[in-house]
Amino acid sequence: MKSDKITELYFSDVDHPVTYDRRKFLKKLGSGIIIIFSLGELSLLQGCGPVDEEDAVDFNAFLRVKEDGRVDCYTGKIEMGQGVITSLAQVLAEELEVPINMVDMIMGDTDLCPYDAGTWGSLTTRFTDPPLRAAAAEAREILIDLAAKELGVSDKNLEASQGVVFVKDDKSKSVTYAALTKGKKIVQSLSKKPPIKKSKDFDIVGKPVISIDAEDKVTGTAQYSGDIVLPGMVHAKIVRPPAYGSKKLQVDSSGLSAFEGAEIVEEGDLVAVVHPDPEIANKAAQKVKIEWEEPEAKADNETIFQYFVDNITESEVFEEGGSLDAGKEASEIMVEVEYHDGYKAHASVETHTATCFFEGDKLTMWASSQTPFGTREELAKTFDMPLEKVHMKQIFLGGGFGGKIYNRQAVEAAKIAKLSGKPVQLAWSRREEFMYDMFRPAAVVKNVAGVDAEGKLKLWEFDIYCAGTRGTKLFYDIPNNRTRIFNKDGIHPFGTGAWRAPGNNTTTFARESHIDAVAHAAGIDALEFRLNNMKDENMAATLKLAAETFEWDREKEEGHGYGIALGADAGTSVAMIAEVHVDKNTGKVQPIKVVCAQDMGQVVNPHGATVQTEGGITMGLGYALYEEIEFNWGQVKTRNFDGYEFARFSSTPEIECVFIDKMDSDPQGGGEPAIVCIGGAIANAVFDACGARVNRMPVTPERILSALQQG
Amino acid sequence: MKESISFKLNGQQVSVDVTGDESLLTVIRTYLDQTGTKYGCGMGHCGACTVIIDKEPVRACMLYAEDVAGKEILTIEGLATEGALHPVQKAFVEHDALQCGFCTPGMIMNAYGLLIRNPEPTREEIIEGMEDNLCRCGSYNRIVEAIQTAGKEMKGGM
Numbered sequence: 031m032k033s034d035k036i037t038e039l040y041f042s043d044v045d046h047p048v049t050y051d052r053r054k055f056l057k058k059l060g061s062g063i064i065i066i067f068s069l070g071e072l073s074l075l076q077g078c079g080p081v082d083e084e085d086a087v088d089f090n091a092f093l094r095v096k097e098d099g100r101v102d103c104y105t106g107k108i109e110m111g112q113g114v115i116t117s118l119a120q121v122l123a124e125e126l127e128v129p130i131n132m133v134d135m136i137m138g139d140t141d142l143c144p145y146d147a148g149t150w151g152s153l154t155t156r157f158t159d160p161p162l163r164a165a166a167a168e169a170r171e172i173l174i175d176l177a178a179k180e181l182g183v184s185d186k187n188l189e190a191s192q193g194v195v196f197v198k199d200d201k202s203k204s205v206t207y208a209a210l211t212k213g214k215k216i217v218q219s220l221s222k223k224p225p226i227k228k229s230k231d232f233d234i235v236g237k238p239v240i241s242i243d244a245e246d247k248v249t250g251t252a253q254y255s256g257d258i259v260l261p262g263m264v265h266a267k268i269v270r271p272p273a274y275g276s277k278k279l280q281v282d283s284s285g286l287s288a289f290e291g292a293e294i295v296e297e298g299d300l301v302a303v304v305h306p307d308p309e310i311a312n313k314a315a316q317k318v319k320i321e322w323e324e325p326e327a328k329a330d331n332e333t334i335f336q337y338f339v340d341n342i343t344e345s346e347v348f349e350e351g352g353s354l355d356a357g358k359e360a361s362e363i364m365v366e367v368e369y370h371d372g373y374k375a376h377a378s379v380e381t382h383t384a385t386c387f388f389e390g391d392k393l394t395m396w397a398s399s400q401t402p403f404g405t406r407e408e409l410a411k412t413f414d415m416p417l418e419k420v421h422m423k424q425i426f427l428g429g430g431f432g433g434k435i436y437n438r439q440a441v442e443a444a445k446i447a448k449l450s451g452k453p454v455q456l457a458w459s460r461r462e463e464f465m466y467d468m469f470r471p472a473a474v475v476k477n478v479a480g481v482d483a484e485g486k487l488k489l490w491e492f493d494i495y496c497a498g499t500r501g502t503k504l505f506y507d508i509p510n511n512r513t514r515i516f517n518k519d520g521i522h523p524f525g526t527g528a529w530r531a532p533g534n535n536t537t538t539f540a541r542e543s544h545i546d547a548v549a550h551a552a553g554i555d556a557l558e559f560r561l562n563n564m565k566d567e568n569m570a571a572t573l574k575l576a577a578e579t580f581e582w583d584r585e586k587e588e589g590h591g592y593g594i595a596l597g598a599d600a601g602t603s604v605a606m607i608a609e610v611h612v613d614k615n616t617g618k619v620q621p622i623k624v625v626c627a628q629d630m631g632q633v634v635n636p637h638g639a640t641v642q643t644e645g646g647i648t649m650g651l652g653y654a655l656y657e658e659i660e661f662n663w664g665q666v667k668t669r670n671f672d673g674y675e676f677a678r679f680s681s682t683p684e685i686e687c688v689f690i691d692k693m694d695s696d697p698q699g700g701g702e703p704a705i706v707c708i709g710g711a712i713a714n715a716v717f718d719a720c721g722a723r724v725n726r727m728p729v730t731p732e733r734i735l736s737a738l739q740q741g
Numbered sequence: 742m743k744e745s746i747s748f749k750l751n752g753q754q755v756s757v758d759v760t761g762d763e764s765l766l767t768v769i770r771t772y773l774d775q776t777g778t779k780y781g782c783g784m785g786h787c788g789a790c791t792v793i794i795d796k797e798p799v800r801a802c803m804l805y806a807e808d809v810a811g812k813e814i815l816t817i818e819g820l821a822t823e824g825a826l827h828p829v830q831k832a833f834v835e836h837d838a839l840q841c842g843f844c845t846p847g848m849i850m851n852a853y854g855l856l857i858r859n860p861e862p863t864r865e866e867i868i869e870g871m872e873d874n875l876c877r878c879g880s881y882n883r884i885v886e887a888i889q890t891a892g893k894e895m896k897g898g899m
Contacts, residue, residue, distance in 0.1 A: 110841055111839075111840030111841025111842065111843075111878045112840070113840070240834060240835070240837050241837055241839075243842070244833070244834040244837060244839060244842075245826070245834055246842075247839050247842030247845050248817075248826065248830040248833045248834055248839065248842075248845060248846075248849060249777070249817065249818070249820070249821055249826070249830065250775075250776070250777020250778070250816070250817035250818050250846045251777070252842050253776075254779075254843060256776070256779075256780070257776035259774060259776070265771075307763075307767075307771070308767055308771055309762075309763045309764070309767050376877075377877055378841070378843070378877055379779070379781045379787060379789050379841075379843045379844045379875060379876070379877050380779070380781070380841070380843045381780070381781075426841070426842065427841060428779070428841050428842070428843025428844075429840075429841045429843060429877050429878060430841075431877070457780065459783060460781070460782040460783055460784070637837065641837055641840065641880075641883070644879060644880075644882060644883070645840055645878045645879035645880065646879070647879065648878075648879025648880075648881060648882075649877060649878065649879045670782050670783075670784050670786055671781075671782050671784075671786035671787050671875060672784065672786050676875070676877065677879060677881070678872055678873075678875065678881070679867075679868040679871050679872050679874075679881045679884075679885065680868050680869075680872055682879070682881040682882055684882075685882060
């Protein structure tokens with residue numbers, strides 16, 4: 031899939047899974063019981079028909095019960111800390127009736143795993159879980175059928191547990207999965223609707239399971255792309271321009287002669303130095319002098335908002351209802367505010383990295399990529415190679431958050447490998463990461479709202495510049511409303527892209543700040559106002575759960591404030607309440623407590639969901655309070671973590687996560703939703719604590735002090 | 742000109758040829774193939790490269806190779822003994838005090854260094870001692886709990 035298509039999907043809330051390519055696959059497989067299934071059909075329990083081994087079939091994940099009784103699960107998804115390596119193994123083990131430690135997850139390897147569009151959009155649990163369960167249940171049924179023949183009893187008298195099929199009333203008669211699978215090759219696609227367990231029968235799903243990759247990660251043995259060492263490998267250092275989007279004019283590489291063994295490679299604007307020793311590659315690259323032509327500067331981090339408003343004139347209506355004029359007439363109080371949000375970096379602790387080699391006409395690559403198949407396609411296109419000649423290998427990612435959907439580093443590394451004729455490792459420096467990251471775009475939201483004498487919202491105008499519409503469908507009951515999206519290609523000074531629930535962070539901050547401002551103007555409590563104007567019942571229930579958990583009515587300590595924000599993302603409803611302390615003299619904000627209630631349908635791994643939610647909240651505190659890229663057009667002035675503060679140990683509050691109990695409904699997204707609420711919750715809590723209404727994120731001490739001065 | 746320097750790495754005497762101004766991180770990761778220690782920022786801001794030298798946690802990216810001659814260095818690879826996880830590692834697993842795992846080796850080594858100095862730190866002391874190690878996935882609260890658990894189990898024994 032093209033990256034612009036991914037971006038489009040990412041910025042909208044994905045209601046339907048994406049369609050997948052066809053591939054011939056089964057010939058490669060060894061023996062065992064193999065169930066293939068398509069993630070492309072959410073209603074896939076209807077199945078995808080019989081399979082002819084010689085034919086290409088639609089499927090994109092499969093599991094295989096091997097002759098030793100172990101189970102391989104092959105999926106194109108990747109693990110970047112979000113925990114699906116554990117939660118997918120968990121649902122598989124549940125339905126197949128095997129211990130979770132018998133499951134091996136083979137992820138993101140383009141030669142071994144079927145096609146997958148990428149790991150993003152909190153899609154994995156929503157769209158991979160149901161078919162995986164069904165496939166595991168089908169494998170279990172096949173094993174029971176085989177056992178019936180083996181044991182000479184009816185399958186109705188058989189039961190599977192812990193990788194063994196036994197006779198219900200005589201447990202001494204049993205046969206293991208390993209014995210049943212020996213010497214067989216059975217390939218089946220999901221052809222019927224196998225019985226799936228109900229939540230009351232779950233042994234593994236719904237129970238906390240510690241990450242199955244944790245031990246590798248605490249011992250340093252988990253491998254990331256920069257940990258791959260190849261024979262004869264060189265390290266590459268690219269000579270970068272001072273500003274994004276610069277064109278190369280002239281190269282002076284005479285300084286290289288001082289570095290024995292350093293080689294320069296050049297193709298278009300890409301100039302790199304390679305050497306077996308990364309220290310020498312770095313030093314030598316600094317001696318290569320390039321004259322660049324920089325793009326004309328049009329805006330900086332302060333002027334960018336007005337630049338958007340002045341230059342983006344075309345819009346599309348995303349949602350509308352009633353009449354804005356009628357809304358204005360019905361409104362007793364109107365509040366109009368323009369909200370701003372600066373550019374944010376993904377700032378994964380692992381920078382974009384790739385290690386690769388060419389062997390004959392084949393390219394093998396370990397890249398920190400959220401889209402191994404997309405990266406494969408990009409590489410194949412770059413070198414005009416057939417897809418199957420590019421092999422992306424399974425590797426852990428040191429964080430992704432959307433930033434590793436884009437894999438410029440993989441293309442750069444492969445180009446350098448091709449030009450130098452050597453295996454190459456390219457690990458971006460932190461400074462490169464702060465220039466070539468695909469930032470979360472800066473954005474503007476113009477918001478007008480009106481409320482009548484009874485405290486009912488009557489008017490809602492929501493104009494979004496550059497943040498997308500994801501999560502903006504109104505869950506408040508507002509009869510007269512219009513949401514418009516303003517966008518323009520090439521409006522940003524550098525690359526922008528998906529960032530953990532992308533623009534929903536920005537638009538939720540704007541909407542929830544605005545709802546609070548209107549409630550305040552109407553003199554109504556922020557919780558009561560939201561409940562009185564709520565259309566969505568799930569959201570109302572989620573908010574009530576959050577308020578009960580937080581104890582909204584409890585007394586506030588001096589200098590403390592409480593703030594609510596609601597958000598919808600990836601099928602999940604989120605209600606968040608934050609407590610902060612604000613020092614009125616310095617403007618310093620100390621987060622004290624955050625309660626997050628979520629309706630995410632069935633919670634597959636409550637422990638994993640809690641960890642994801644805590645992580646989202648903690649990460650989100652960064653964009654709410656500290657993070658902002660400083661730049662003058664393509665010159666990114668933020669270069670390292672000392673200029674890009676994000677949440678630390680001391681800024682992390684007590685976090686309490688609660689979930690609406692819906693164990694018999696479909697699971698929804700968990701990796702992203704919680705993060706969208708933190709900006710609004712913090713901004714509203716800051717206002718509650720000290721009366722400073724800050725309409726621009728991050729909510730910095732300077733902005734708080736300035737808002738206080740303006741009263 | 743390269744010269745040979747020797748130091749102890751995870752209990753083993755090692756020698757490497759260096760010019761002297763390489764970062765210790767390169768020496769460990771590239772020259773000695775111990776890749777558990779990570780590069781995060783190269784400027785000492787994030788702590789992903791934290792190792793223990795003579796019982797003190799240090800940032801491997803900020804030290805020159807020549808500064809470590811004769812010293813005793815402990816990295817994440819040297820923490821588990823005979824296949825058994827060190828109590829700090831065990832506590833990180835039990836508390837699931839990690840997500841992507843990239844900052845984890847540095848977190849664990851810094852926590853180990855903290856527990857040498859202060860075997861049973863309070864929550865506040867842990868936060869202060871760990872403050873400059875960054876985790877983008879946001880596992881801070883769990884890391885604090887893991888360190889408390891490890892401290893209790895170790896009771897000063899490293």
